[in-house]
Amino acid sequence: MKEDTTRIEAFSDGVFAIAITLLILEVRLQHVGSAGRLSTALFALWPYYFAFALSFFVILVTWMAHHQLWRLVRGTSRSVQLANGCALFYVTFIPFPTAVLAANLGGAEAETAVAFYCGTFALGSAAFNLLVEMIARSHLFRPEVDVMTVGRIRRGYRITFVFYVSATLLALVAPYVALALTIGVRLFLLSIRYQPAPVAPAAVS
Amino acid sequence: MKEDTTRIEAFSDGVFAIAITLLILEVRLQHVGSAGRLSTALFALWPYYFAFALSFFVILVTWMAHHQLWRLVRGTSRSVQLANGCALFYVTFIPFPTAVLAANLGGAEAETAVAFYCGTFALGSAAFNLLVEMIARSHLFRPEVDVMTVGRIRRGYRITFVFYVSATLLALVAPYVALALTIGVRLFLLSIRYQPAPVAPAAVS
Amino acid sequence: MKEDTTRIEAFSDGVFAIAITLLILEVRLQHVGSAGRLSTALFALWPYYFAFALSFFVILVTWMAHHQLWRLVRGTSRSVQLANGCALFYVTFIPFPTAVLAANLGGAEAETAVAFYCGTFALGSAAFNLLVEMIARSHLFRPEVDVMTVGRIRRGYRITFVFYVSATLLALVAPYVALALTIGVRLFLLSIRYQPAPVAPAAVS
Amino acid sequence: MKEDTTRIEAFSDGVFAIAITLLILEVRLQHVGSAGRLSTALFALWPYYFAFALSFFVILVTWMAHHQLWRLVRGTSRSVQLANGCALFYVTFIPFPTAVLAANLGGAEAETAVAFYCGTFALGSAAFNLLVEMIARSHLFRPEVDVMTVGRIRRGYRITFVFYVSATLLALVAPYVALALTIGVRLFLLSIRYQPAPVAPAAVS
Numbered sequence: 001m002k003e004d005t006t007r008i009e010a011f012s013d014g015v016f017a018i019a020i021t022l023l024i025l026e027v028r029l030q031h032v033g034s035a036g037r038l039s040t041a042l043f044a045l046w047p048y049y050f051a052f053a054l055s056f057f058v059i060l061v062t063w064m065a066h067h068q069l070w071r072l073v074r075g076t077s078r079s080v081q082l083a084n085g086c087a088l089f090y091v092t093f094i095p096f097p098t099a100v101l102a103a104n105l106g107g108a109e110a111e112t113a114v115a116f117y118c119g120t121f122a123l124g125s126a127a128f129n130l131l132v133e134m135i136a137r138s139h140l141f142r143p144e145v146d147v148m149t150v151g152r153i154r155r156g157y158r159i160t161f162v163f164y165v166s167a168t169l170l171a172l173v174a175p176y177v178a179l180a181l182t183i184g185v186r187l188f189l190l191s192i193r194y195q196p197a198p199v200a201p202a203a204v205s
Numbered sequence: 206m207k208e209d210t211t212r213i214e215a216f217s218d219g220v221f222a223i224a225i226t227l228l229i230l231e232v233r234l235q236h237v238g239s240a241g242r243l244s245t246a247l248f249a250l251w252p253y254y255f256a257f258a259l260s261f262f263v264i265l266v267t268w269m270a271h272h273q274l275w276r277l278v279r280g281t282s283r284s285v286q287l288a289n290g291c292a293l294f295y296v297t298f299i300p301f302p303t304a305v306l307a308a309n310l311g312g313a314e315a316e317t318a319v320a321f322y323c324g325t326f327a328l329g330s331a332a333f334n335l336l337v338e339m340i341a342r343s344h345l346f347r348p349e350v351d352v353m354t355v356g357r358i359r360r361g362y363r364i365t366f367v368f369y370v371s372a373t374l375l376a377l378v379a380p381y382v383a384l385a386l387t388i389g390v391r392l393f394l395l396s397i398r399y400q401p402a403p404v405a406p407a408a409v410s
Numbered sequence: 411m412k413e414d415t416t417r418i419e420a421f422s423d424g425v426f427a428i429a430i431t432l433l434i435l436e437v438r439l440q441h442v443g444s445a446g447r448l449s450t451a452l453f454a455l456w457p458y459y460f461a462f463a464l465s466f467f468v469i470l471v472t473w474m475a476h477h478q479l480w481r482l483v484r485g486t487s488r489s490v491q492l493a494n495g496c497a498l499f500y501v502t503f504i505p506f507p508t509a510v511l512a513a514n515l516g517g518a519e520a521e522t523a524v525a526f527y528c529g530t531f532a533l534g535s536a537a538f539n540l541l542v543e544m545i546a547r548s549h550l551f552r553p554e555v556d557v558m559t560v561g562r563i564r565r566g567y568r569i570t571f572v573f574y575v576s577a578t579l580l581a582l583v584a585p586y587v588a589l590a591l592t593i594g595v596r597l598f599l600l601s602i603r604y605q606p607a608p609v610a611p612a613a614v615s
Numbered sequence: 616m617k618e619d620t621t622r623i624e625a626f627s628d629g630v631f632a633i634a635i636t637l638l639i640l641e642v643r644l645q646h647v648g649s650a651g652r653l654s655t656a657l658f659a660l661w662p663y664y665f666a667f668a669l670s671f672f673v674i675l676v677t678w679m680a681h682h683q684l685w686r687l688v689r690g691t692s693r694s695v696q697l698a699n700g701c702a703l704f705y706v707t708f709i710p711f712p713t714a715v716l717a718a719n720l721g722g723a724e725a726e727t728a729v730a731f732y733c734g735t736f737a738l739g740s741a742a743f744n745l746l747v748e749m750i751a752r753s754h755l756f757r758p759e760v761d762v763m764t765v766g767r768i769r770r771g772y773r774i775t776f777v778f779y780v781s782a783t784l785l786a787l788v789a790p791y792v793a794l795a796l797t798i799g800v801r802l803f804l805l806s807i808r809y810q811p812a813p814v815a816p817a818a819v820s
Contacts, residue, residue, distance in 0.1 A: 007272060010215070010625070014222030017629030018428075021637065021707045022226065029715065038724040042715070042731060056707065060700045067622060078395065085265045092226045092261065100234065100247070109243040116247060190693065212477060215420070219427030223633075227431065283600065290470045297430060297466065301437045305452070308439070314448040321452060417682060420625070424632030432636065488805065495675040502636045502671065510644065510657070519653040526657060 008084060009070050015088045016066070019095065020059040023052050026099045047105035054183070055098040059091060061186050062124070069132070069153075072145045077138040083131040090124030114175035115168050118182055122164035129157045160189070213289060214275050220293045221271070224300065225264040228257050231304045252310035259388065260303040264296060266391050267329070274337070274358070277350045282343040288336040295329030319380035320373050323387055327369035334362045365394070418494060419480050425498045426476070429505065430469040433462050436509045457515035464593065465508040469501060471596050472534070479542070479563070482555045487548040493541040500534030524585035525578050528592055532574035539567045570599070623699060624685050630703045631681070634710065635674040638667050641714045662720035669798070670713040674706060676801050677739070684747070684768075687760045692753040698746040705739030729790035730783050733797055737779035744772045775804070 032044040066087065076084075097117045104113035135141060136150055163185055171178035237249040271292070281289075302322045309318035340346060341355055368390055376383035442454040476497065486494075507527045514523035545551060546560055573595055581588035647659040681702070691699075712732045719728035750756060751765055778800055786793035 007214075007218070009622075011218050011222055011268065013622070013626050014219055014629055015226055017626055018223055018226040018633055019229075020703070021630055021633040022230070024634075024707050024710050025230070025637070025640070027711045029718070038715070038719060038727045042727070052708075053704070056704050057700075060697075060703075063626065064696060081269060082265075082395075085262075088225070088265075089258070089261050092229050093257075095229050096232045100243070103234070104243060112243045112247070190697075212419075212423070216423050216427055216473065219424055220431055223428055223431040224434075227435070230435070286474060287470075287600075290467075293430070293470075294463070294466055297434050298462075300434050305439065305448070309448060317448045317452070417624075417628070421628050421632055421678065424629055425636055428633055428636040429639075432640070435640070491679060492675075492805075495672075498635070498675075499668070499671050502639050503667075505639050506642045510653070513644070514653060522653045522657070 005070065005073060005075060008076055008081065009067075012066060012070075012084065012088060013063075015091055016059060016063040019091050020056055020063075022095050023055050023059075023098060026095065026102060027052050031103070048102040050105065051098045051102035054101075054179075055094055057183075058121075058186065059094060061190060062091060065128075065189075069128075069135075072142055072149075072153075073135055073140050074142045075140050077134070077140065079134045080131070080138055080140060083127070083134040086127035087124070087131050090120070090127050093120060094124075110175045111172050114179055115171035118164060118168040118171050118178055121182060122161065122168050125157065125161040125164045129154075129161055132157050156189075160185070210275065210278060210280060213281055213286065214272075217271060217275075217289065217293060218268075220296055221264060221268040224296050225261055225268075227300050228260050228264075228303060231300065231307060232257050236308070253307040255310065256303050256307035259306075259384075260299055262388075263326075263391065264299060266395060267296060270333070270394075274333075274340075277347055277354075277358075278340055278345050279347045280345050282339070282345065284339045285336070285343055285345060288332070288339040291332035292329070292336050295325070295332045298325060299329075315380045316377050319384055320376035323369060323373040323376050323383055326387060327366065327373050330362065330366040330369045334359075334366055337362050361394075365390070415480065415483060415485060418486055418491065422476060422480075422494065422498060423473075425501055426469060426473040429501050430466055430473075432505050433465050433469075433508060436505065436512060437462050441513070458512040460515065461508050461512035464511075464589075465504055467593075468531075468596065469504060471600060472501060475538075475599075479538075479545075482552055482559075482563075483545055483550050484552045485550050487544070487550065489544045490541070490548055490550060493537070493544040496537035497534070497541050500530070500537050503530060504534075520585045521582050524589055525581035528574060528578040528581050528588055531592060532571065532578050535567070535571040535574045539564075539571055542567050566599075570595070620685065620688060620690060623691055623696065627681060627685075627699065627703060628678075630706055631674060631678040634706050635671055635678075637710050638670050638674075638713060641710065641717060642667050646718070663717040665720065666713050666717035669716075669794075670709055672798075673736075673801065674709060676805060677706060679805075680743070684743075684750075687757055687764075687768075688750055688755050689757045690755050692749070692755065694749045695746070695753055695755060698742070698749040701742035702739070702746050705735070705742050708735060709739075725790045726787050729794055730786035733779060733783040733786050733793055736797060737776065737783050740772065740776040740779045744769075744776055747772050771804075775800070 027045065027048045029041055029045070031048060032041045073080075097120045101113050101117045104110050107113075132154055136154065141150055164182070167178045167182050167185075170181070232250065232253045234246055234250070236253060237246045278285075302325045306318050306322045309315050312318075337359055341359065346355055369387070372383045372387050372390075375386070437455065437458045439451055439455070441458060442451045483490075507530045511523050511527045514520050517523075542564055546564065551560055574592070577588045577592050580591070642660065642663045644656055644660070646663060647656045688695075712735045716728050716732045719725050722728075747769055751769065756765055779797070782793045782797050782800075785796070
């Protein structure tokens with residue numbers, strides 16, 4: 001069983017590592033035209049740097065959350081593998097809304113672009129909720145993860161989902177506030193969700 | 206011998222993870238022109254989202270099947286490595302027919318595009334059949350995999366091959382029916398082919 | 411020491427897996443224009459399919475050779491890491507000459523394109539020769555690899571280098587013969603170089 | 616704790632391997648136009664080959680330094696994971712300044728391009744300094760890494776940072792000298808920083 005988790009974690013790690021590295025392919029001088037001075041062009045690319053940095057941070061934090069979650073899991077089932085596939089689907093999709101965001105930051109259609117970007121997070125959060133449900137229903141949390149902890153994890157993911165749906169709606173009227181909120185919530189989650197490696201009995205690791 | 210399998214599985218996992226993540230590079234706003242409203246453009250990209258999601262699902266299911274198969278294998282030989290290379294060749298090729306499909310869904314040449322897409326599956330299935338044959342002929346299935354199981358696996362892969370060849374031909378007259386069938390067969394295979402990790406003797410894993 | 415080899419092999423595997431998967435990005439319908447029927451365009455792309463398949467095969471065989479070589483190595487040194495870096499440099503470069511080859515197969519400048527393609531193999535072979543030399547000089551072959559085996563490996567790599575240099579020169583006058591020879595030599599090497607996993611004493615693996 | 620390091624190292628290795636392999640996507644014949652002879656075009660691409668080779672070398676050396684550093688670490692904390700994320704952010708960013716450098720080598724705005732390229736190294740060095748600080752402050756260096764060694768590592772990274780900031784400023788007036796210096800410093804670091812695997816007590820590895 002242990003081995004199974006290793007394999008799915010390695011595959012997931014690969015997908016995370018590739019998605020986070022592909023983001024840079026959208027940062028190109030062509031986006032700002034080739035006329036004028038190079039320094040002007042490099043400054044004009046700021047929305048691309050911003051979107052790149054933001055999505056890099058999003059994928060990194062998602063990887064950390066995924067990592068945290070799987071450390072509590074003792075094996076896989078078909079439904080868990082498919083739910084994990086949905087979560088990875090979200091991760092591989094991120095470069096596209098990032099490109100849409102970069103091309104429209106500060107533009108006339110920022111509302112649509114930010115709503116699309118935040119809507120992607122809402123769908124991603126739905127996928128992570130599905131993954132947590134499938135792990136819980138297949139009784140695949142490690143024995144030392146008690147019922148209360150599982151309940152806390154589920155509630156945390158549900159609240160995050162509601163938050164991203166709200167941010168998506170908010171983006172339609174106040175895109176930059178919505179964007180700031182999705183950054184803020186991740187910084188907050190980062191500060192509460194992370195726990196150092198449990199002092200696990202030797203048999204577990 | 207064990208070590209050998211680990212290395213080829215890790216390499217294969219890398220190829221699967223990269224191919225599945227590269228798919229997103231084909232989803233671009235440029236495909237629908239830059240005139241008009243952003244929301245209109247985002248909706249007009251539906252064939253690209255559909256093709257992306259479908260090929261993501263195809264590669265994910267193929268990875269799960271590959272994973273399942275290799276769990277039954279105890280080592281490699283040159284012919285097995287080459288046959289596995291053919292299977293990976295198919296996996297890395299998928300982004301191209303996906304792009305062709307996306308550009309022609311709902312268009313005047315959907316027949317050709319879907320036939321090309323399904324034809325790729327037929328070739329991929331041929332590669333997987335070759336892999337299973339090579340493993341069987343090199344006597345590299347684990348000792349606990351009995352003759353009947355090997356026979357069942359071989360038959361399963363042969364039937365899948367015949368199915369994809371039929372779907373390719375069908376696509377020339379009824380592309381959307383063919384497409385629906387290739388999705389259906391994967392959902393069906395997913396429900397029968399998957400088995401939880403065998404309760405293997407400690408020495409095996 | 412053992413651990414060190416694992417890490418460099420994993421990194422190398424990643425580079426091989428990515429380079430082999432990136433090749434498909436060069437197969438695009440845009441290369442043959444968008445006018446005319448889709449089926450005609452798909453056929454007209456044959457040089458791209460051919461170059462893709464050939465370079466896929468080249469990288470796969472190179473991975474197998476790299477894998478074979480590292481199984482004989484017990485640790486790394488700075489010079490070995492740098493020489494391995496040169497070998498990986500060659501691997502990551504392959505997509506470019508592949509694109510040049512595809513764009514010129516059957517064209518008026520096939521000589522230049524094939525010479526560039528074969529010249530890349532010559533440089534790659536030089537890098538592998540350097541790697542073998544560095545491993546040998548740092549005395550990092552495993553103890554069970556005797557002097558005669560090391561001598562045979564060195565000679566094999568030197569002959570391959572001379573062969574690729576000759577193929578590069580030949581390409582300037584007879585490109586398709588040179589191309590056929592570089593395919594042939596790989597099929598030949600594949601048949602002689604591969605050895606099944608040695609029945610190593612338990613302490614080694 | 617050990618396991619935790621393995622996972623973050625594997626993720627980092629993936630990012631390094633992908634970033635180093637993506638560099639080739641910027642080497643394209645289109646950069647020099649399609650008119651004229653192929654051989655002329657292949658020669659005219661020299662700034663792209665040079666930038667590709669240089670950034671390949673930079674990422675390889677950075678990977679070796681990252682590898683060296685993590686071998687001294689016994690676990691992770693949230694702040695270490697975030698600092699490592701900053702270091703990886705730098706690594707994934709490299710393909711963009713590489714493209715800017717290639718497009719401007721020998722051109723009228725080489726100063727800006729080289730300053731941007733060296734400035735990226737300065738930011739990357741800042742990220743690595745942060746990582747070393749976080750590891751030191753979280754007391755996550757292995758017990759056998761004594762206070763003097765930690766002090767030497769910290770000083771080394773600080774000096775490198777000052778060097779890259781200076782090179783960035785120098786690039787504004789003498790770009791090619793600055794470029795030569797950043798290559799030279801890496802060759803120098805390579806010769807002093809590398810140490811063979813320590814003869815660690817069995818319990819450590």
